[in-house]
Amino acid sequence: MNPDFLPTARPISRLIQEFNKLPGIGPKTAQRLAYHLLQAPPERSRDLADAVLGIKENLKLCTVCLNITDTDPCGLCADETRDVTKVCVVEEPIDILPLERTRKFRGLYHVLHGVISPSDGIKPEDLRIRELLERLSRTGITEVILATNPNVEGEATSMYIQRLISPLGIRVTRLARGLPFGGDLEYADDVTLSRALEGRQEM
Amino acid sequence: MTSRVYQTAGIIIKRHKFGEADRLLTLFTADFGKVRAIAKGAMRPGSKLGGNVELLTHSQMMLARGRNLDIVTQAQAIDIFLPIRDSLELMSCGFYLSELVDTFTEENVEDREMFDLFLNTLRELAEAGEGERILRYFELRLLNHLGYRPQLGKCANCSRLLLPEVNYFSPAQGGVLCHECGYPDMGARTISVNALKILRFWLRSDFATASRVKLSTELTREIKSLMREHIRYILEKQLKSIEWMDTLADGGHLNGDKAADQL
Numbered sequence: 001m002n003p004d005f006l007p008t009a010r011p012i013s014r015l016i017q018e019f020n021k022l023p024g025i026g027p028k029t030a031q032r033l034a035y036h037l038l039q040a041p042p043e044r045s046r047d048l049a050d051a052v053l054g055i056k057e058n059l060k061l062c063t064v065c066l067n068i069t070d071t072d073p074c075g076l077c078a079d080e081t082r083d084v085t086k087v088c089v090v091e092e093p094i095d096i097l098p099l100e101r102t103r104k105f106r107g108l109y110h111v112l113h114g115v116i117s118p119s120d121g122i123k124p125e126d127l128r129i130r131e132l133l134e135r136l137s138r139t140g141i142t143e144v145i146l147a148t149n150p151n152v153e154g155e156a157t158s159m160y161i162q163r164l165i166s167p168l169g170i171r172v173t174r175l176a177r178g179l180p181f182g183g184d185l186e187y188a189d190d191v192t193l194s195r196a197l198e199g200r201q202e203m
Numbered sequence: 204m205t206s207r208v209y210q211t212a213g214i215i216i217k218r219h220k221f222g223e224a225d226r227l228l229t230l231f232t233a234d235f236g237k238v239r240a241i242a243k244g245a246m247r248p249g250s251k252l253g254g255n256v257e258l259l260t261h262s263q264m265m266l267a268r269g270r271n272l273d274i275v276t277q278a279q280a281i282d283i284f285l286p287i288r289d290s291l292e293l294m295s296c297g298f299y300l301s302e303l304v305d306t307f308t309e310e311n312v313e314d315r316e317m318f319d320l321f322l323n324t325l326r327e328l329a330e331a332g333e334g335e336r337i338l339r340y341f342e343l344r345l346l347n348h349l350g351y352r353p354q355l356g357k358c359a360n361c362s363r364l365l366l367p368e369v370n371y372f373s374p375a376q377g378g379v380l381c382h383e384c385g386y387p388d389m390g391a392r393t394i395s396v397n398a399l400k401i402l403r404f405w406l407r408s409d410f411a412t413a414s415r416v417k418l419s420t421e422l423t424r425e426i427k428s429l430m431r432e433h434i435r436y437i438l439e440k441q442l443k444s445i446e447w448m449d450t451l452a453d454g455g456h457l458n459g460d461k462a463a464d465q466l
């Protein structure tokens with residue numbers, strides 16, 4: 001038998017491979033998606049391909065907050081009902097979504113595009129910290145809310161930024177670190193429990 | 204065949220995102236040396252592993268041997284070293300320590316002494332609330348333990364006893380050189396009488412005894428640069444976290460941006 005024989009035609013196996021590289025998609029799902037497209041009308045494939053290319057061609061970073069956007073400034077920065085005196089600092093654009101879902105925060109954002117990670121060689125200069133400092137120096141921001149992830153790199157990054165900002169006389173806060181809702185006290189890790197105790201509130 | 208499931212205490216020295224919610228951990232364990240293992244779902248909120256497999260946590264762990272990588276099935280933190288996590292300086296020392304341990308060790312080589320040294324260093328760091336002296340002591344003990352102990356008693360070249368005067372230190376020769384051998388050696392640098400005394404003292408002291416020495420700023424700086432050169436010579440590279448520690452020690456400015464404090 002020909003050793004080059006493939007059970008699927010090359011274009012199909014190529015598509016399967018590409019789907020398989022996406023997060024959350026295993027080989028089985030990749031196969032299902034590929035064969036689905038094969039059977040669907042050609043517009044379906046064209047629309048998908050357009051949409052995929054579109055995110056690379058039409059998207060850029062907002063020059064104010066560095067969120068990913070198709071308009072500049074982005075929709076959030078352009079929204080006049082937002083509170084321009086508060087800025088919430090997040091690691092990645094995707095972190096804005098859960099915060100927006102809460103509808104509790106009406107200020108603006110600043111995306112760092114990463115965290116300080118000394119052992120990976122990621123330094124403060126590799127993040128958008130300079131842009132944050134510039135922004136603070138020329139706008140009327142009075143509170144910076146640090147919302148990096150509650151892990152060592154996230155906390156190191158927040159502590160570092162706090163150190164840079166504190167001489168500016170701007171209020172710096174960070175998200176409270178506590179127990180996950182729906183979780184179980186028994187399974188909470190010691191860092192979370194210690195922080196939750198420190199951050200306990202009057203009832 | 205060995206059992207598929209095993210238990211050990213370990214310290215997490217490295218962790219990477221693996222897939223969507225898993226973590227690939229590098230552990231330094233008490234019983235099996237350096238081990239790499241997957242912590243499934245560790246990045247999901249409410250995961251039972253979560254904070255128990257965070258960097259620089261000392262945890263009791265249950266692992267299952269896998270075909271390629273072992274899998275962490277349970278983890279319970281023994282010590283989280285909270286003071287280290289609360290301080291940018293101490294956390295940075297922690298980053299450096301874990302990179303040092305990771306770089307100097309091979310996988311699956313049991314080394315209980317190394318584990319104890321590492322654990323004691325983290326405890327000391329959390330208690331003392333000050334890093335430099337502890338890092339230097341750790342570096343020296345680590346080198347000593349792994350067979351890179353610098354020669355400090357006699358000249359590493361001519362074996363003459365060292366006089367109480369300014370001598371030389373040569374990473375390439377593996378230790379201190381006397382004035383005559385060191386002066387013409389371009390790869391050697393000076394070492395003060397006090398620095399030499401401290402290194403000798405540390406080599407024969409345990410943690411408690413070693414911590415009794417108070418170092419002047421000058422001496423701290425000398426021993427730091429000396430050890431750094433020595434380690435770089437052995438590893439043939441500079442550790443990544445050093446640059447970050449220098450940035451912090453230098454006031455934490457953004458690189459090339461001294462204007463930050465005038466803002």
Ligand SMILES: [Zn+2]
Pocket residue numbers: 062063064065066067073074075076077078
């Ligand atoms: Zn924006």
Ligand SMILES: [Zn+2]
Pocket residue numbers: 358359360361362363380381382383384385
């Ligand atoms: Zn000599």
